[in-house]
Amino acid sequence: MEEVSIIGIDLAKRSFQVHGAGADGSVAFRRKLSRGKLLGFLASQPECTVAMEACASAHYWGREIAALGHEVRLVPPIYVKPFVKRHKNDAADAEAISEAAQRPTMHFVAVKTEAQQTQGMLFRTRDLLVRQRTQTINALRGHLAEYGVVAPQGRARIRQLVGVLEDGDSGLPEAVVELGGLLLGRIDELDEKIDGLDREIRASAREDEETARLMTIPGIGPVTAMAIQAFAPPMESFRRGRAREGRHTWPCWRDRAGPRPAPSGRLRREGGHGRPFGARRACTCRIAL
Incomplete structure (x- = not known):
């Protein structure tokens, strides 16, 4: 062979x-x-x-x-x-x-450690619960709006609906009150789980040396620091830390180097450089918090 x-x-x-x-x-x-x-x-x-x-x-x-x-x-x-x-x-x-x-110019993805994947699962689980909470809140608002009950905007103000559901003179059908209470209970359950994950993230950030060093940067808190450590590739893979022309920069990876191009084929000026619309974006990684 x-x-x-x-x-x-x-x-x-x-x-x-x-x-x-x-x-x-x-x-x-x-x-x-x-x-x-x-x-x-x-x-x-x-x-x-x-x-x-x-x-x-x-x-x-x-x-x-x-x-x-x-x-x-x-x-x-x-x-x-x-x-x-x-x-x-x-x-x-x-x-x-x-x-x-085998291509000499190919770019590869670094193999993540178990710790990095665990941190990534922590963030994705938190993101899933946040989306489920938003979905449940929107469902409760939509159902009660059909009976003329409307709460002000904002997640914190959804609690005003508790008094409406508990009011015996609200005129709502008994089944609606029961189902509304079920949705409110689900929201409370999700709030508790999300708060628990937030506490876990903050505790892990304090114990990890690299995350603690990241938090010394102004504007970087425990959530952002943990997300960078979980999702970012090794810093050695970036040629520079500032936003300049080229793909292999830290701002390009975090998808904040500039506006997203639109598929029209035209050129626009960005910082003195022409950039074509419709070019395939090389950086698609984002931190979803």
Whole structure:
């Protein structure tokens, strides 16, 4: 068998397509492996580069494969698509991943640690609960508005509806009062869970050395500091910290380097530089708080 230089893996839940290639790009092997056999197969291979798309479960597999001694490269899916030469299937995707990872100008995603993924789950869980709370509040407002009961805008003022529901002379049907109380109870439950996550974020920020150092920056609190640590790539991957022309800057990653381009094809002036509308945005990562 020809010596393998790079292995491309198309990740899935149960079966994984593996594509091995030599240093010259020639095909060494194509295999389909079950989930339980993937690590055993990679352990039997000489140390080489293993490439995967930066998709679901990629960071977990990246850590496991790196522990075997291989160099792991995670390629953003948007950069893999141009290398697919035929109809999309698992084998074609694995080959495209291996080819994309060999490009000298390719940009890769750093493999996250378990701690970073845990912090990310904490923020996403909090975001989910906040959206559920907003949805429940809007549902309560909408239902009661059908009976002529309207509360002022603002989440804090939703409590004014409690008195209306408890008022026996409100004229609301008994079933409406019962269902309204159910929604209010759900809002209280979500408030308690969100407050608990906020306390956990603040406590973790105080205990972590890097987060505490980030909070010394004016305007950076515990939530923002923890979000940066959870979602931001290594700072060494940025060429500069100021907003200048180019993609590989900190302001570009956080999506605040300028207004979003619109697909019209025209040019506009931004800080003395012409920027085309409709150009594909390279930075799509955001911190959703």
